Amino acid sequence: MGDSGQKPHAILICYPLQGHVIPSVHLACRLAEKGFTVTFINTHSVHYLLTNSNGRDGDIFSGIRKPGLDIRYVTISDGLPPEWDRGVNHDQFMASLLHVYSAHVEEALKKILTSSEDSGGPPVNCLIADTFFVFPGKLAKKYKLLFVSFWTEPALVFTLYYHLHLLRLNGHFGCIDMREDDIEYVPGVKSIQAKDLMSYIQETETETVCHQIIFNSFRDARNADFVLCNSVQELEQETVAALQEKTPFFAVGPIFPPVFAQSAVATSLWSESDCTQWLDKKPHGSVLYVTFGSYAHLSKQVLLEIAHGLSLSKVNFLWALRPDMVSSDESDPLPEDLRAEVSDRAMIIPWCSQKQVLAHPAIGGFLSHCGWNSTMESMWCEVPMLCFPLLTDQFTNRKLIVDDWKFGLNLCDRKPISKLEISEKIKLLMGGKTSDELRNAVKQVKKTMEAALSPNGSSQKNMDKFIKDVYTAIQQK
Structure with a gap:
């Protein structure tokens, strides 16, 4: 041509x-x-x-x-x-x-x-x-x-x-x-x-x-x-x-x-932690991957509700938690007792290779801000999403994920989130009838992407x- x-x-x-x-x-x-x-x-x-x-x-x-x-x-x-x-x-x-x-x-x-x-x-x-x-x-x-x-x-x-x-x-x-x-x-x-x-x-x-x-x-x-x-x-x-x-x-x-x-070309702006050995020890589809992207920030209160919700859910989780997620003055916003509480089933790191993590068979769900790269990568890896948009296109991406393509759940609509609601939504995402429906939907989306x-x-x-x-x-x- x-x-x-x-x-x-x-x-x-x-x-x-x-x-x-x-x-x-x-x-x-x-x-x-x-x-x-x-x-x-x-x-x-x-x-x-x-x-x-x-x-x-x-x-x-x-x-x-x-x-x-x-x-x-x-x-x-x-x-x-x-x-x-x-x-x-x-x-x-x-x-x-x-x-x-x-x-x-x-x-x-x-x-x-x-x-x-x-x-x-x-x-x-x-x-x-x-x-x-x-x-x-x-x-x-x-x-x-x-x-x-x-x-x-x-x-x-x-x-x-x-x-x-x-x-x-x-x-x-x-x-x-x-x-x-x-x-x-x-x-x-x-x-x-x-x-x-x-x-x-x-x-x-x-x-x-x-x-x-x-x-x-x-x-x-x-x-x-x-x-x-x-x-x-x-x-x-x-x-x-x-x-x-x-x-x-x-x-x-x-x-x-x-x-x-x-x-083969560097695309990450942060050093990536290797999570493979930890994930290799976890059962298939048992780990929730959590990250809120490269740019947006959370309030300390919201971050702690999410952390306590993850703890209450009792699921295994891998959390890529940027050091500046709350503010540049607080490099570790999680209380030590909370880290100790989840240490047997959690890996909390600053950043990781998201594609490698999502492609790992241990990953069963993705709690995400719904950035478009994250959304496309989740679709490709057939991982259902729990959606918590923070800014810009993420609210519109959530609409596509939850309403149009139906492979995700909405965490909340800008109302104050609670650890109980987070825990319940995580359980729905990771197992049971709702989880099966989401997984079937994301498989269909993946087929469409592959065909394209x-x-x-x-x-x-x-x-x-x-x-x-x-x-x-x-x-x-």
């Missing part, structure tokens, strides 16, 4: 958050395997964390580079010192991405363009950037490049942001007295409850830096030549079909490495069509 045409050379700009790094790295690898030259732009800060976590400095793609696989690697500043804590200083970090980062990207872009011309290498003709960046469409237009917007979340979330003007017009967003009835007017979405909208849409304060990023990034994304989405067409058939009427939208997920639980990735599956066909269309568009430029 495309042998007679000019080879695509894509600059891929990775959004500097853990949940975006993972699919961006694997997209770069997949496109390189399909014949693209890819120049991957990372921030100094993410590069610093990636290399610190795995003890190897330098180019993160060095382990896979070989003849015919052309991935280049560039790191640039995001406008802030590399070692500065972006999680604690969230608003300042987001403000830098909104106002400052584009200047650093453009400077790097000009160097790459000049270098390609001077070296006689493949000329740059494509800019692939995370949809949440506010500037790529403008840069692509300025430097006469194709603009590919990369969406790392489900199509449902994309279409709700894309149609934010309809939500505002109908009083479901941006009003003092927002409507709470069901939303039934968004193209490709039969019905969705207000509580299942992304957290930023549910907020009455809409002047924050994150809202500015959302508004500006989706204004920019409307000008994309193509949108790549890390989801599966059959899982969101109506939503994807409606979007395809408005924009060249390709569902190409799940974007996993060739061997699911192994990545098969040689004649929708994700493979969509990726091939995208590449063919890119070749055509390059010839026409």
